[in-house]
Amino acid sequence: MADFLWLMYLGFMGTTAIWFLIKGKYKNNITRLDFVISIITWFGLFGYVTGTEMLTPIVWKFVFIFGLLWDVLFTIFFTDRFAGDFGLEEDEKEMPLGAKLSGLLFVVPLYYGIFQYAF
Structure with missing residues (x-):
């Protein structure tokens, strides 16, 4: 059952990234960098879920550290600035911290x- 849930999560993450790419939501360099980092982290999760050995553990240690750091920085500092690129209303007030933290929880x-x- 756990393997099935991991595969569902893996599929959802990959599908979401590809959907945003197809819809042209990555309009500037920051959001494109976010896409690239998302794809790299997705490959790491794919390797974990399927038990496939890709690259070396030291590479995935760097991916873990820098990917996590990037997600926290992007969610807290850049989400409001690039809301229009992701189809959100730019006129609205700044996204509440609770919403940002729930995004990080995902x-x-x-x-x-x-x-x-x-590790």
């Missing part, structure tokens, strides 16, 4: 998997 399984894969 990626906890991603970084748990990468951590297990790297």
Whole structure:
């Protein structure tokens, strides 16, 4: 059952990233960098879920550290600035901290998997 849930999470993360790419939501360099980092972390989670050995553990340790740091920085500092690129209303007030933290909560399984894969 756990493997099925991991595969569902993996599929959801990959589908979301590809959907944003197809819809042209990555309009500037910051959001494109976010896409690239998302794809790299997705490959790490894919390796963990499927038990496939890709690259070396030291690479995944760096991916874990820098990916997690990037997600926290992007969510807290850049989400409001690039809201229009992701289809959100730019006229609205700044996103509440609770909403940002719940967004970060969604990626906890991603970084748990990468951590297990790297260490």
